[in-house]
Amino acid sequence: MDVNSYEKDKPKVLVVDDEESVLAMTGLILEEEGYQVEPCSTGKEAIDKINKSIYAVVLDINMPDLTGLQAFKKIKAKNPYVPIIFHTGTVARQEERRDLRRQFRPHAYVQKGGDPEQLLDTVVSAVESYRNILRNVKLSEELYRKLKQTTDKIKTNI
Numbered sequence: 661m662d663v664n665s666y667e668k669d670k671p672k673v674l675v676v677d678d679e680e681s682v683l684a685m686t687g688l689i690l691e692e693e694g695y696q697v698e699p700c701s702t703g704k705e706a707i708d709k710i711n712k713s714i715y716a717v718v719l720d721i722n723m724p725d726l727t728g729l730q731a732f733k734k735i736k737a738k739n740p741y742v743p744i745i746f747h748t749g750t751v752a753r754q755e756e757r758r759d760l761r762r763q764f765r766p767h768a769y770v771q772k773g774g775d776p777e778q779l780l781d782t783v784v785s786a787v788e789s790y791r792n793i794l795r796n797v798k799l800s801e802e803l804y805r806k807l808k809q810t811t812d813k814i815k816t817n818i
Contacts, residue, residue, distance in 0.1 A: 671715040672696040676706040678723040703731030716786035721748040743767035743786035
């Protein structure tokens with residue numbers, strides 16, 4: 661088996677955190693589960709790196725250069741389909757979390773330092789969600805192409 665082809669098949673997850681230890685630990689957890697990790701220590705770096713090959717984003721909220729909330733909006737502007745998981749050490753009250761969900765619609769909200777399995781389960785869910793979105797977009801594009809071909813044939817036969 662070609663090692664390079666194996667690497668290409670592994671979904672890529674963007675991990676954004678200004679704390680080096682959290683960035684490293686989150687990266688290790690995800691890599692052990694078979695993900696390619698693209699680490700970023702700033703929101704600006706994450707915005708620069710976001711593209712269609714990123715299947716999920718694990719995003720810290722409290723960062724010095726650009727907050728996770730600001731980065732969230734800019735990432736979604738570049739790729740509206742990518743699932744973003746808020747990963748924060750700040751303990752938020754239920755109302756604050758509810759407000760974040762309503763305003764930003766993240767895929768999930770996971771507490772730092774919690775159970776690594778919860779983070780893994782959330783990333784697995786986010787990646788699968790993105791795969792489904794990509795399949796649906798591809799299917800829609802194919803159906804549109806076929807509809808256009810059929811419409812063109814009908815027009816030429818009239």
